[in-house]
Amino acid sequence: MELKDVKTLKQVAKETNISHNTLYDRLVIKSRKMVEGVDYIRLGKRQPILLSTEGIEKLLKNLKPL
Numbered sequence: 001m002e003l004k005d006v007k008t009l010k011q012v013a014k015e016t017n018i019s020h021n022t023l024y025d026r027l028v029i030k031s032r033k034m035v036e037g038v039d040y041i042r043l044g045k046r047q048p049i050l051l052s053t054e055g056i057e058k059l060l061k062n063l064k065p066l
Helices: 009-015 020-028 054-060
Strands: 040-042 049-051
Touching: 009 020, 009 049, 009 054, 020 054, 049 054
Parallel strands: none
Antiparallel strands: 040 049
16 A cells, blocks of 8 residues: 555545445444554544544445445
């Protein structure tokens, strides 16, 4: 994985035309089996959430755009 493969949650929302809130809700749902430090990392309070390519795939799995 290269640095260009890492995206923020907002970038994914913009590229897929899916609400940021919807993607965030999916991020915290246990059934998605998202692993912090592997699939995503929180940079801190009021900072972006970075997603790996595997994390993006898990997040968008079975998700239809509005």
